[in-house]
Amino acid sequence: MKLTVVGGGSTYTPELVDGFARLRDTLPIEELVLVDPAAERLELVGGLARRIFAKQGHGGRVVTTPDLDAGVDGADAVLLQLRVGGQAARQQDETWPLECGCIGQETTGAGGLAKALRTVPVVLDIAERVRRANPNAWIIDFTNPVGIVTRALLQAGHRAVGLCNVAIGFQRKFAQLLGVTPSEIHLDHLGLNHLTWETAVRLGGPEGENVLPKLLAEHGETIAADLRLPPGLLDRLGGVIPSYYLRYYYAHDEVVRELRTKPSRASEVAAMEQRLLEMYGDPALDEKPELLAKRGGAYYSEAAVDLAAALLGSAGNPYQVVNTYNGGTLPFLPDDAVIEVQAAVGPSGPRPLPVPDVDPLFAGLVANVTAYEELALEAALRGGRDRVLRALLAHPLVGQYEYADALTDRLIAHNREHLAWA
Known part of the structure; x- marks a missing residue:
């Protein structure tokens, strides 16, 4: 089995490699190829x-190469974890929206749109080259914004599945609180990438006992504190647990005030990356350093192994939380919307599990952001100031014309080098 990681020079790659090494019985990789144009970083990580x-x-081989075509040639699966523009672009995504009183974040709002515009054309080019090398290869996308990028891949006819670590993080957290193993936890996970709620926590599988009420009764305050939301809000939401990204919606103005008074996450990660690269250069280091845990993306390696194993017909849990076509799962969304839900995954791809009727409190927001994602993808594929403006007008974290107009100008100015149409 050959697996290729595009963006293999990322400082996060050792977390992925550690998972591949530990879980080799689940995913027996014979050749791991790390592809990245940044030669110095690539050699340190490799x-x-x-x-x-x-x-x-x-016993597998680890190969490093800056040559994308050589790296994906014959690959059974290709993982995408690239960042167009690097941490410098992320720094901009997290700062200029704040000038207009809007959330500065790299995956949602105006910053998330900027990332989508930079990323989608690059990912589609990579995917076409993967298809030429091996039309049966699976593409696993961890590149944000995952929902929009996955939708672009699927609409172009690629064998693609989107992956996020939010669900597996909740799974590990809930298992710890309940004193069970993570494999015993099955989540009823609902929504879009970075816009999800856990509506049930089941023991043993999709038909297992729902212990979410018990979890909230005994650990509600701890969970709310982790999410930085008031404990009472979880009750008002109907006894569900929102992802931490919902704080951008439920406490928008509070978050904007916070972001204006502290260093950006991008600046923190950039400093951390520099230190990690220095550590990776130590020939005595033969395990992922503890500092990497603060880099973000916790448990991604385990989620990636489980998903790749299921897609490639190896051992592993058939139930995965993934980003894939809606296909009627949420009847209030178009079939070609990309949703993030629990699915049964096998060599033919993911099949979303049935979802009960969705509370209008969640369905309204999901429908709103889905409309934004459709417009964002149109802007990424076709370009143009008016398309960018329409997407920002549709996003609930922007909405107002005055903000959308000013943000459009800032987005284009800060990303001109990455936008072929600008």
């Missing part, structure tokens, strides 16, 4: 990856 494999007794 060297550590080889040492991790060696220490854990993994």
Whole structure:
């Protein structure tokens, strides 16, 4: 089995490699290829990856290359984890929206739209090259904004599934609170990428006992504190648990005030990345450093292994929370909308599990953001100031014409080098 990681020079890659090494019985990789144009970073990360494999007794080869076509040639699965524009572009995404009183964040709102506009054309080019190399290869997208990028891939006819670590993070957290193993936790997970709610927490599988009421009764305050939301809000939401991204919607103005008074997450990550690269250069280092846990993307490696194993017909849990076509799962959305739900996954792809009737409190917001994502994808594919403006007008974190107009100008000014039409 050959697996390729595009964006393999990321400082986060050792987390992924550690998962591949530990879970080699689930996903027996014979060749792992790390592709990245940043040669210096790639060699540092690749060297550590080889040492991790060696220490854990993994017999697979680790290959590094800046050549995308060579890297994806013959790959059974290709993982995408790239960041067009690097941390410098992320820094901009997190700052200029604040000038207009809007959330500065890299995956949602105006900053998320900027990232989508930079990213979609690049990802589609990569996907076409993957298809030419091996039309049966699966593309697993971890590149944000995952929902929009996955929709672009699926609409272009690629064998693609989107992946996010929010659900697996909740699974691990809930298992710890309940004193059970993560494999015993099955989530009824509903919504769009970075706009989800856990509507049930089941023991043992899709038909298992729903212990969410017990979880909230015994640990509601702890969960709310982790989400930085008032405990009473969880009750008012009907006894569900929102993802931490919902705080951008439920406490927008509060978050804007916070973001204006502290260093950006991008600046923190950039400093962390510099330190990690220095550590990766140490030939004695043969495991992922503890600092990497603060980098973000917790448990991504385990989610990636489970998903790749299911898609490639290896062992593993058939139930995965993924981003895929709606196909009638949520009847209030178009069939070609991309949703994030629990699905049964196999070599033919994901099949979303049935979802009970959705509370209008959640359905309204999901429908609103789905409309934004459709317009965002149109802007990413066709370009133009008016299309950018329409997408921002549709986003509930922007909405007002005065804000949308000013944000459109800022978005184009800060991203001109990445926008072929600008």
